[in-house]
Amino acid sequence: MSDLEIRNLHVNVNNREILKGVNLIVRRGEVHALMGPNGTGKSTLSYTLMGHPGYEVTEGEVWFKGQNIIELEPDQRAHLGLFLAFQYPVVIPGVSLANFLRTAINSRRKVENPDDKGIAIPEFRRLMKEKMDVLQMDHAFAGRYLNDGFSGGEKKRAEVLQMAVLKPEMAIMDETDSGLDIDALRIVSEGVNTLRGPDLGVLLITHYHRMLNYIKPDYVHIMLGGRIVETGGSELAMHLEEQGYDWLREKADPLSI
Ligand SMILES: Nc1ncnc2c1ncn2[C@@H]1O[C@H](COP(=O)(O)OP(=O)(O)OP(=O)(O)O)[C@@H](O)[C@H]1O
Numbered sequence: 288m289s290d291l292e293i294r295n296l297h298v299n300v301n302n303r304e305i306l307k308g309v310n311l312i313v314r315r316g317e318v319h320a321l322m323g324p325n326g327t328g329k330s331t332l333s334y335t336l337m338g339h340p341g342y343e344v345t346e347g348e349v350w351f352k353g354q355n356i357i358e359l360e361p362d363q364r365a366h367l368g369l370f371l372a373f374q375y376p377v378v379i380p381g382v383s384l385a386n387f388l389r390t391a392i393n394s395r396r397k398v399e400n401p402d403d404k405g406i407a408i409p410e411f412r413r414l415m416k417e418k419m420d421v422l423q424m425d426h427a428f429a430g431r432y433l434n435d436g437f438s439g440g441e442k443k444r445a446e447v448l449q450m451a452v453l454k455p456e457m458a459i460m461d462e463t464d465s466g467l468d469i470d471a472l473r474i475v476s477e478g479v480n481t482l483r484g485p486d487l488g489v490l491l492i493t494h495y496h497r498m499l500n501y502i503k504p505d506y507v508h509i510m511l512g513g514r515i516v517e518t519g520g521s522e523l524a525m526h527l528e529e530q531g532y533d534w535l536r537e538k539a540d541p542l543s544i
Pocket residue numbers: 300301305323324325326327328329330331332341374
């Protein structure tokens with residue numbers, strides 16, 4: 288079982304409590320959308336799940352593949368099959384996209400089999416070409432330094448390419464739709480849809496209904512003030528589009544009006 292189970296998660300950033308008891312289960316094969324106003328803790332949750340050192344877990348647990356991963360290093364979490372597409376992808380000058388991906392594939396293979404010799408270059412080339420074609424990316428991107436000078440949309444495509452190549456079991460995608468033009472949104476969404484299947488769980492953080500028109504979520508959760516305050520189906524995202532968040536603020540805190 289590689290379900291992701293978040294239990295009563297409390298997280299401090301710079302000694303301020305940002306997550307105040309998050310509960311969430313994402314099973315493999317399911318797509319969950321996480322929505323909510325700016326500054327409510329969505330990215331904090333994604334960084335915490337990947338083990339960013341600046342995010343201090345003060346209470347609660349995160350279970351993945353049958354173990355509490357809170358004490359694991361980020362690379363150990365990645366080797367387990369967790370993947371995070373950042374809201375603001377990092378630039379790594381001097382490391383090409385292809386090299387970065389080959390290193391990532393090989394380090395994961397080595398965890399599974401210490402004697403592994405790494406992916407053969409022709410096989411790797413084939414894999415990259417196939418996945419880049421799905422995402423309609425120019426093959427020249429493989430030779431460019433990771434995210435260096437990539438446009439906003441190109442960075443997002445590069446992230447979905449990483450996902451396609453690394454085949455994670457649980458992907459957390461933080462605003463993968465932001466900054467994408469209409470065509471890119473469709474292409475990236477289709478790319479995610481081709482990865483969808485019984486072996487992949489997805490937590491998709493987004494502000495807009497747009498991407499959810501392409502990637503139909505099984506569940507939609509709303510985060511407010513560091514907690515998930517509402518869960519529903521994809522109709523909940525439609526409702527938000529029309530109503531905004533005020534009805535939830537009132538529900539979460541009757542004294543807020
Ligand atoms: N490294 C940090 N230092 C200081 N404050 C931080 C840090 N990281 C997060 N915060 C604070 O935590 C709160 C939640 O931020 P977070 O980025 O998780 O919000 P978000 O829900 O992802 O918002 P958005 O929709 O704008 O991306 C904000 O008030 C933010 O300023």
